[in-house]
Amino acid sequence: MINVAVxxxxxxxxxxxxxxxxxxxxxxxxxxxxxxxxxxxxxREFEGDPVQEVLVHDYNIIKDDPEVDIVxxxxxxxxxxxxxxxxxxxxxxxxxxxxxxxxADFGPELLQIAKDKKVNFLFEASVGGGIPIIRPLKTxxxxxxxxxxxGILNGTTNYIxxxxxxxxxxxxxxxxxxxxxxxxxxxxxxxxxxxxxxxKIAILVxxxxxxxxxxxxxxxxxxxxISDRDIVYAKALKKKIKIFGTGKKVGDKVSxxxxxxxxxxxxxxxxxxxxxxxxxxxxxxxxxxxxxxxxAGKLPTASAVVSDVIEAAKHLHIxxxxxxSDEKLELVPAKQMKAQYFIRLNKKxxxxxxxxxxxxxxxxxxxxxxxxxxxxxxxxxxxxxxxxASKDLDSVVNKIRLx
Amino acid sequence: MINVAVxxxxxxxxxxxxxxxxxxxxxxxxxxxxxxxxxxxxxREFEGDPVQEVLVHDYNIIKDDPEVDIVxxxxxxxxxxxxxxxxxxxxxxxxxxxxxxxxADFGPELLQIAKDKKVNFLFEASVGGGIPIIRPLKTxxxxxxxxxxxGILNGTTNYIxxxxxxxxxxxxxxxxxxxxxxxxxxxxxxxxxxxxxxxKIAILVxxxxxxxxxxxxxxxxxxxxISDRDIVYAKALKKKIKIFGTGKKVGDKVSxxxxxxxxxxxxxxxxxxxxxxxxxxxxxxxxxxxxxxxxAGKLPTASAVVSDVIEAAKHLHIxxxxxxSDEKLELVPAKQMKAQYFIRLNKKxxxxxxxxxxxxxxxxxxxxxxxxxxxxxxxxxxxxxxxxASKDLDSVVNKIRLx
Numbered sequence: 001m002i003n004v005a006v007x008x009x010x011x012x013x014x015x016x017x018x019x020x021x022x023x024x025x026x027x028x029x030x031x032x033x034x035x036x037x038x039x040x041x042x043x044r045e046f047e048g049d050p051v052q053e054v055l056v057h058d059y060n061i062i063k064d065d066p067e068v069d070i071v072x073x074x075x076x077x078x079x080x081x082x083x084x085x086x087x088x089x090x091x092x093x094x095x096x097x098x099x100x101x102x103x104a105d106f107g108p109e110l111l112q113i114a115k116d117k118k119v120n121f122l123f124e125a126s127v128g129g130g131i132p133i134i135r136p137l138k139t140x141x142x143x144x145x146x147x148x149x150x151g152i153l154n155g156t157t158n159y160i161x162x163x164x165x166x167x168x169x170x171x172x173x174x175x176x177x178x179x180x181x182x183x184x185x186x187x188x189x190x191x192x193x194x195x196x197x198x199x200k201i202a203i204l205v206x207x208x209x210x211x212x213x214x215x216x217x218x219x220x221x222x223x224x225x226i227s228d229r230d231i232v233y234a235k236a237l238k239k240k241i242k243i244f245g246t247g248k249k250v251g252d253k254v255s256x257x258x259x260x261x262x263x264x265x266x267x268x269x270x271x272x273x274x275x276x277x278x279x280x281x282x283x284x285x286x287x288x289x290x291x292x293x294x295x296a297g298k299l300p301t302a303s304a305v306v307s308d309v310i311e312a313a314k315h316l317h318i319x320x321x322x323x324x325s326d327e328k329l330e331l332v333p334a335k336q337m338k339a340q341y342f343i344r345l346n347k348k349x350x351x352x353x354x355x356x357x358x359x360x361x362x363x364x365x366x367x368x369x370x371x372x373x374x375x376x377x378x379x380x381x382x383x384x385x386x387x388x389a390s391k392d393l394d395s396v397v398n399k400i401r402l403x
Numbered sequence: 404m405i406n407v408a409v410x411x412x413x414x415x416x417x418x419x420x421x422x423x424x425x426x427x428x429x430x431x432x433x434x435x436x437x438x439x440x441x442x443x444x445x446x447r448e449f450e451g452d453p454v455q456e457v458l459v460h461d462y463n464i465i466k467d468d469p470e471v472d473i474v475x476x477x478x479x480x481x482x483x484x485x486x487x488x489x490x491x492x493x494x495x496x497x498x499x500x501x502x503x504x505x506x507a508d509f510g511p512e513l514l515q516i517a518k519d520k521k522v523n524f525l526f527e528a529s530v531g532g533g534i535p536i537i538r539p540l541k542t543x544x545x546x547x548x549x550x551x552x553x554g555i556l557n558g559t560t561n562y563i564x565x566x567x568x569x570x571x572x573x574x575x576x577x578x579x580x581x582x583x584x585x586x587x588x589x590x591x592x593x594x595x596x597x598x599x600x601x602x603k604i605a606i607l608v609x610x611x612x613x614x615x616x617x618x619x620x621x622x623x624x625x626x627x628x629i630s631d632r633d634i635v636y637a638k639a640l641k642k643k644i645k646i647f648g649t650g651k652k653v654g655d656k657v658s659x660x661x662x663x664x665x666x667x668x669x670x671x672x673x674x675x676x677x678x679x680x681x682x683x684x685x686x687x688x689x690x691x692x693x694x695x696x697x698x699a700g701k702l703p704t705a706s707a708v709v710s711d712v713i714e715a716a717k718h719l720h721i722x723x724x725x726x727x728s729d730e731k732l733e734l735v736p737a738k739q740m741k742a743q744y745f746i747r748l749n750k751k752x753x754x755x756x757x758x759x760x761x762x763x764x765x766x767x768x769x770x771x772x773x774x775x776x777x778x779x780x781x782x783x784x785x786x787x788x789x790x791x792a793s794k795d796l797d798s799v800v801n802k803i804r805l806x
Contacts, residue, residue, distance in 0.1 A: 015688075019546050019688050022687075023546060023688070027545065027546055029613065030545045031724070124543065130689040132535075132539045132542075135539070135542055135543055136539060136543070139535075139538055139710060139713070139714055140527065140535030140538055140707070140710045141535070142430065142433045142709075142710055143422050143423075143426060143430055143706045143710050143713060144426065145426055210432070270674070271673070271674050278693075284425075284426070285702045285703070285709075286533040286696065286697070286703045286706035287696070287703055288695075288697070289535065290681075290693075290696065291694060291695075292691075292693035292694075293693065294689070294690050294691070299688045299689070300688070300689045300690055302688065303546045303547055303688040304689070306545075306546035306688075307543045307544070307546050309546075310545045310546060314724060320717065321435045323433055
């Protein structure tokens, strides 16, 4: 018998209980032992829900019960999630979590405790919801040096950009629609400013290179200044605007950022629309591999958590080596990051043309029918060059990098 | 020290040696121990290749060396691959193979021996080349009941269909081009008749449901009768023609087949073109998940093999439970398989219309400008119904199912 305790009976936690109960026979067969939810920890009561029978309000009951093999943390937030997870690992229990903030901030420490205690700290659901990416990165792509990892990592912003592309309209309208549909929160900052994607790419890059990227060190630009006109330009270019989280190896360093990009049809992520997420990994041997699915949602995310529960059940007292030290990964400074830039100026062509040529050399002019603007694509330049030039130009409406 | 022996220094085998040598430091770090290729078995000599130093011609040297922890089988064919693999497992060595014929024919037996001997029999590279699919199916998707698994599993046929779509021309020309480019073999039967895809979907479905599907029992239609006109019709329908290997749960049975399909833009596999492969898995909890990458090629396939080597190295004497019994999976008989059919008749509309209506009820007429034909799409019918009707019609040029 494998006994599981679930901390937090919210969206994901209740999904975990639902999956373990609904698919119990199948999951038990795959583990080779019967699995059971022994406890659910939550401060609330759930009258009429069968969960009442296993509901506890005191974490110590779980921590002190030697029969609990696996603790599932789906509370969210840093505290007391961190303390509970640490205590569980120190008590020799495996932990599976969907909590990206916890993983991004305390990953290496919790992995080390798990290693010392010969148990596992697993977090498949922390990135990409139901998409298998953490485990494939640790196992299937383990033979490869990772050259690039790029993902559409946030369903809310992808929904907003898809809506603006398909139906037109400004960012604010699309955001409101996403909020009405429950895809965006009342306070949407973490999504639309790119912070959620930054946490996720920090985790992926840390795992890919075995050293730590703090999410605060991820250069991040959100989508709040993407306008209807940007979408019209993108269409004129036969491209789409997406927001990517990316880690790219450049010499001995890694360029890690979240920013909007223009991508063309030939890009493997071009057709990833709506609330779907996808992650592209380029290895030095396997070349391009892509993973696609629902980046959020109760059951997809809970399915990812339960896949970790099954993995933990198969390795109850065997630590699966995960290389992620607390040493800092060397990053490319923002100013040295390179890209081709699509730039819009609120000046007419004849006024701007000469100065643009002086600053950027030959550029490709983009005509989307707006005569009050001058828009163009540069060659590959650094962010530093762009910033200097944009000061000098004093008329940039928006810029989006090409990928 | 983890010692590896590679059986067969062909395309994939030499790729395995290349990856273990090139990425040695990184792979050793991920395993937590130093990895080395101790032997390569091949009947040939390789003058001037450093492999000479570890080359042996007698399998017994490998089998009898207790220092060999992992045997990589990349010889292909059933014999002596089967005997070598079985002997290695019986000798307590882990085995990683890229040999789909071996896995399709002897999977359950070899998995059972591995279990008895507390070692592992792994075969990530047997399906989808560099695409991680076998391990995700066994681990990431383990919480889910699989409702459908559909894949573009053969790069040769996907290349041919993509070329016909992009450039026009008949099947024979596209096949010749694929042969000239080295994507198709001189004897292309296994690819173009769908047998290669049938072996792969047999493996995937067996793993998804834990019981055996023999590849001979997979209902299989190839792409040899796809013509330029079919492509023109597909375009008129804003669809593409692909060849899918599919397993789909229908009640208590599974419908397993390889056949050409018409798919629209909304299908996640619509943009999988050229030699790329992709596999879509629909779980009852996780919903749609898709995996995409290079389905063949030396280094991508070898990377998949080495990912198994790393997995085996982390589990040298711990069997990872894989549910695949030799009990036969109950299949839906071909005649009861259901689909919407796109059907072309070599009769004019006015001649054919009435009979078609009598046989199929209301159909959707498809006009692609060929006045000598009558083409239409039926509602969902069984293969049995189609066969009866087509006998009665006596004028079917081709039929392609919708997906």
